[in-house]
Amino acid sequence: MAEPNRPLSPHLQIYKFEITMAMSIVHRITGVGLYLGTALLAWWFAAAAIGDGAFDIAQGFFNHWFGRLILIGYTWALFHHMLGGLRHFVWDMGKGYGPERYTYGWLTLIGGVVLTALLWLLVLI
Amino acid sequence: MSYRTPYSRVTGLGSAKEGTGHFWTQRMTAVANVPLMLFLVWLIVSLVGADRAQMLATFANPFVTALTILTVLSACIHMKLGLQVVIEDYVQAEGSKIVLILLNTFFSYGVAAVAVVSLLKLSFGG
Numbered sequence: 001m002a003e004p005n006r007p008l009s010p011h012l013q014i015y016k017f018e019i020t021m022a023m024s025i026v027h028r029i030t031g032v033g034l035y036l037g038t039a040l041l042a043w044w045f046a047a048a049a050i051g052d053g054a055f056d057i058a059q060g061f062f063n064h065w066f067g068r069l070i071l072i073g074y075t076w077a078l079f080h081h082m083l084g085g086l087r088h089f090v091w092d093m094g095k096g097y098g099p100e101r102y103t104y105g106w107l108t109l110i111g112g113v114v115l116t117a118l119l120w121l122l123v124l125i
Numbered sequence: 126m127s128y129r130t131p132y133s134r135v136t137g138l139g140s141a142k143e144g145t146g147h148f149w150t151q152r153m154t155a156v157a158n159v160p161l162m163l164f165l166v167w168l169i170v171s172l173v174g175a176d177r178a179q180m181l182a183t184f185a186n187p188f189v190t191a192l193t194i195l196t197v198l199s200a201c202i203h204m205k206l207g208l209q210v211v212i213e214d215y216v217q218a219e220g221s222k223i224v225l226i227l228l229n230t231f232f233s234y235g236v237a238a239v240a241v242v243s244l245l246k247l248s249f250g251g
Contacts, residue, residue, distance in 0.1 A: 035204045042239040048180040049243035055177045085155050
């Protein structure tokens with residue numbers, strides 16, 4: 001069958017960038033990150049349940065700079081996804097579709113970073 | 126005016142009443158996750174660099190263990206539903222889609238099982 005000569009719908013790059021579209025995909029990416037991170041959480045609990053040797057290995061990983069980076073990234077993803085989720089609750093109630101949606105987007109982005117920074121400052125102090 | 130198809134009128138079975146099940150469970154676990162995840166963050170941060178004795182002492186408290194198990198269950202149900210939507214959005218081939226949704230379910234419940242059993246073992250003294 002011949003391809004009908006129909007107009008194509010415009011794709012992503014045709015649209016002007018908006019904070020809402022960035023927060024939409026970041027919400028999804030942080031969600032997938034948190035998904036994978038639960039395996040580390042289960043490993044941590046399991047290591048503690050198994051014994052001293054297994055738990056030392058797990059704590060060694062999370063105390064290493066790389067493990068700590070993953071932990072900090074995990075808490076950021078959590079805060080970001082949580083704030084993005086609160087935004088979705090507002091939308092679920094049929095509100096927040098006006099220009100305030102841009103404010104919500106920026107609040108999600110900045111709020112996630114600020115909460116993560118505050119948390120780890122508290123840990124380090 | 127009825128919007129039902131002729132086929133559905135003939136079979137007369139009506140709705141399975143599960144049309145909003147995915148959406149509703151996703152939102153319900155999302156609401157639960159807000160306080161539960163804040164609790165988990167506090168828990169993890171308070172146990173950064175802890176030794177095993179501190180873990181055992183922490184989970185000897187039944188309230189801490191119960192809350193942590195609730196967090197794991199709510200999070201695992203939420204993430205299973207979430208990743209299912211990601212798979213359905215991006216995977217076009219029917220076969221791969223079904224396999225991935227299957228693996229997603231196994232992973233989510235597997236993580237939950239490992240975490241819950243570990244927490245119970247810790248709670249009962251390791």
